[in-house]
Amino acid sequence: MNENPGAESFAELKRREQITNPQSEVVHFPASKGLPLDSGAVLAPFSVAYQTYGTLNEDKSNLILVCHALTGDQHAANPHPVTGKPGWWETMIGPGKPIDTDRYFVLCPNVIGGCMGSTGPSSLNPATGRPYGPDFPVITLRDMVRAQARLLDHLGIDQVLSVIGGSMGGMQVLEWAATYKERVFSAIPIACAARHSSQNIAFHEVGRQAVMADPDWCDGQYLEEGRSPRKGLAVARMAAHITYLSDRALHMKFGRNLQDRDEVTFGFDADFQVESYLRHQGMSFVDRFDANSYLYITRAMDYFDIAADHGGVLANAYAGTKTRFCLISFTSDWLFPTEESREVVHALNAVAANVSFVEIDSDKGHDAFLLHEPELFDTIRGFLTSAARQRGLGEGG
Amino acid sequence: MDAPVNPPHLRSADTARVDLLLIAEMIAPESRVLDIGCGDGTLLRILSDKHGVDGRGIELSQAGVNQCVAQGLSVIQGDADTDLAYYPDLAFDYAILSRTIQATRNPRLVLEQLLRISKHVVVSFPNFGHWRVRAQLMFGGRMPRTDTLPESWYDTPNIHLCTIKDFLALCNDMGAHVERAVALNAYGTKLVSIPLSAQNLFGEQGVFLLSR
Numbered sequence: 001m002n003e004n005p006g007a008e009s010f011a012e013l014k015r016r017e018q019i020t021n022p023q024s025e026v027v028h029f030p031a032s033k034g035l036p037l038d039s040g041a042v043l044a045p046f047s048v049a050y051q052t053y054g055t056l057n058e059d060k061s062n063l064i065l066v067c068h069a070l071t072g073d074q075h076a077a078n079p080h081p082v083t084g085k086p087g088w089w090e091t092m093i094g095p096g097k098p099i100d101t102d103r104y105f106v107l108c109p110n111v112i113g114g115c116m117g118s119t120g121p122s123s124l125n126p127a128t129g130r131p132y133g134p135d136f137p138v139i140t141l142r143d144m145v146r147a148q149a150r151l152l153d154h155l156g157i158d159q160v161l162s163v164i165g166g167s168m169g170g171m172q173v174l175e176w177a178a179t180y181k182e183r184v185f186s187a188i189p190i191a192c193a194a195r196h197s198s199q200n201i202a203f204h205e206v207g208r209q210a211v212m213a214d215p216d217w218c219d220g221q222y223l224e225e226g227r228s229p230r231k232g233l234a235v236a237r238m239a240a241h242i243t244y245l246s247d248r249a250l251h252m253k254f255g256r257n258l259q260d261r262d263e264v265t266f267g268f269d270a271d272f273q274v275e276s277y278l279r280h281q282g283m284s285f286v287d288r289f290d291a292n293s294y295l296y297i298t299r300a301m302d303y304f305d306i307a308a309d310h311g312g313v314l315a316n317a318y319a320g321t322k323t324r325f326c327l328i329s330f331t332s333d334w335l336f337p338t339e340e341s342r343e344v345v346h347a348l349n350a351v352a353a354n355v356s357f358v359e360i361d362s363d364k365g366h367d368a369f370l371l372h373e374p375e376l377f378d379t380i381r382g383f384l385t386s387a388a389r390q391r392g393l394g395e396g397g
Numbered sequence: 398m399d400a401p402v403n404p405p406h407l408r409s410a411d412t413a414r415v416d417l418l419l420i421a422e423m424i425a426p427e428s429r430v431l432d433i434g435c436g437d438g439t440l441l442r443i444l445s446d447k448h449g450v451d452g453r454g455i456e457l458s459q460a461g462v463n464q465c466v467a468q469g470l471s472v473i474q475g476d477a478d479t480d481l482a483y484y485p486d487l488a489f490d491y492a493i494l495s496r497t498i499q500a501t502r503n504p505r506l507v508l509e510q511l512l513r514i515s516k517h518v519v520v521s522f523p524n525f526g527h528w529r530v531r532a533q534l535m536f537g538g539r540m541p542r543t544d545t546l547p548e549s550w551y552d553t554p555n556i557h558l559c560t561i562k563d564f565l566a567l568c569n570d571m572g573a574h575v576e577r578a579v580a581l582n583a584y585g586t587k588l589v590s591i592p593l594s595a596q597n598l599f600g601e602q603g604v605f606l607l608s609r
Contacts, residue, residue: 350485358459375463378467
């Protein structure tokens with residue numbers, strides 16, 4: 001641990017370069033083309049950073065939009081510029097993989113509110129010339145999706161072959177299919193729900209309070225103070241990380257095994273392997289993620305409730321949809337349990353939408369969508385191949 | 398070793414599901430179809446390959462669903478007894494219940510729902526009035542087991558078996574219009590020009606096209 005945990009780490013400084021000068025393509029939308037937000041505010045100017053993989057075909061019909069999760073970013077299938085680790089979905093995206101870059105053109109944007117080059121709370125506020133910090137407007141998932149739609153406009157894409165994502169990414173997929181019906185040929189929402197449950201909000205609140213309780217949060221002005229609420233954000237991550245795993249997965253991985261010792265120490269060191277693991281998860285997260293982004297994005301998820309946006313009836317959001325849906329859930333995911341996906345399926349049935357629904361038997365918990373799950377791969381490959389055929393794409397792409 | 402020759406008295410798997418081909422025949426091209434209890438998607442594949450229909454499926458077993466979706470079929474995990482209620486009126490041109498009605502908890506309610514959500518309903522089921530079934534019970538004194546009803550009484554999913562006559566009586570009760578009624582014998586041949594009682598005796602399965 002740092003001698004001065006409240007100070008910025010080297011890795012953190014390196015990461016902050018990505019805010020202003022990301023190793024990604026970036027589209028800057030000028031102040032005159034600001035983004036109207038659900039809150040009534042306008043984000044102007046704003047930027048969207050994105051990665052692409054594969055080649056866009058001539059009639060621009062082979063684009064797959066990948067939406068990332070809460071703490072993900074646009075680096076889905078390339079080494080991460082800060083950590084050097086493989087992209088978060090390298091198993092899924094690439095030549096010959098289920099999202100086959102020999103056939104499809106893959107676009108993965110960083111969400112607004114994020115910290116990897118799209119405009120977020122650590123970006124400079126043009127009104128003050130200083131980082132937004134707590135002055136950044138509260139955003140929603142629909143705002144994120146709107147920003148992505150603006151990116152597609154900019155790239156001249158009318159309709160995506162598919163929009164896919166897990167967790168918060170899956171929620172964006174559902175929002176896409178509700179808000180831009182004509183622009184979504186097919187949709188693959190994975191391990192998600194059409195609204196954030198009370199339990200989910202509760203977990204997020206714990207995380208936010210941990211961040212805000214850290215004196216180095218400095219009322220959100222830590223960037224200007226040259227501080228960093230590392231401890232608070234690490235605790236938030238630790239709590240959240242538990243929710244991404246199943247009880248069984250934790251037990252299989254760690255049991256009650258002790259960490260580098262033969263007996264408990266009768267103290268508060270990380271006696272157990274699971275403690276040591278969580279501490280590591282917390283600390284390494286801090287190097288690659290911004291605390292205020294964490295607050296804003298968790299808030300956006302909490303506000304998410306598609307039915308509420310459509311007269312309280314989820315089916316209303318999808319009336320008349322021609323999108324082909326494929327929902328996927330995992331048996332051991334207790335953060336977004338299968339029942340939540342099934343509710344979406346029932347709403348889609350109510351409007352006679354074209355929907356597939358697969359529940360995958362896995363003991364990996366919510367994070368299963370990021371892992372090597374053969375049935376997940378088979379499902380996505382099969383569904384995308386069929387969608388591409390329906391869309392009139394040749395077998396060769 | 399000589400290549401095995403199909404002896405004429407043995408039935409190939411294709412003949413065993415000859416009801417599927419007959420069902421496919423009843424479906425108008427380019428229509429919207431819901432296959433309830435679609436299994437591994439055999440019928441949906443026949444329909445979408447040969448008839449260009451917009452096909453959807455509901456299947457109880459998760460393994461069956463996953464297999465279907467991996468092949469690009471639109472299938473959800475669901476239960477005919479509970480999940481049909483979510484569909485709007487007349488959402489489909491055809492709803493198909495092939496060899497599934499006998500496994501539902503409330504066949505009458507399922508049929509009501511199907512007639513609500515679809516213009517036409519195709520139902521096929523193993524005929525419990527077939528002479529082999531009657532003979533096994535009459536002379537063997539045991540619960541019948543046949544090619545179309547292979548399970549033992551204690552592990553069969555078929556909890557509401559009926560005869561062709563029973564089914565027609567139910568249709569009559571419900572005021573469902575029987576557009577077509579076909580009995581197939583053990584060789585998959587349509588039994589035509591014989592009275593209902595004979596169809597009920599020699600038909601191994603019945604295939605019906607209904608509407609409101």
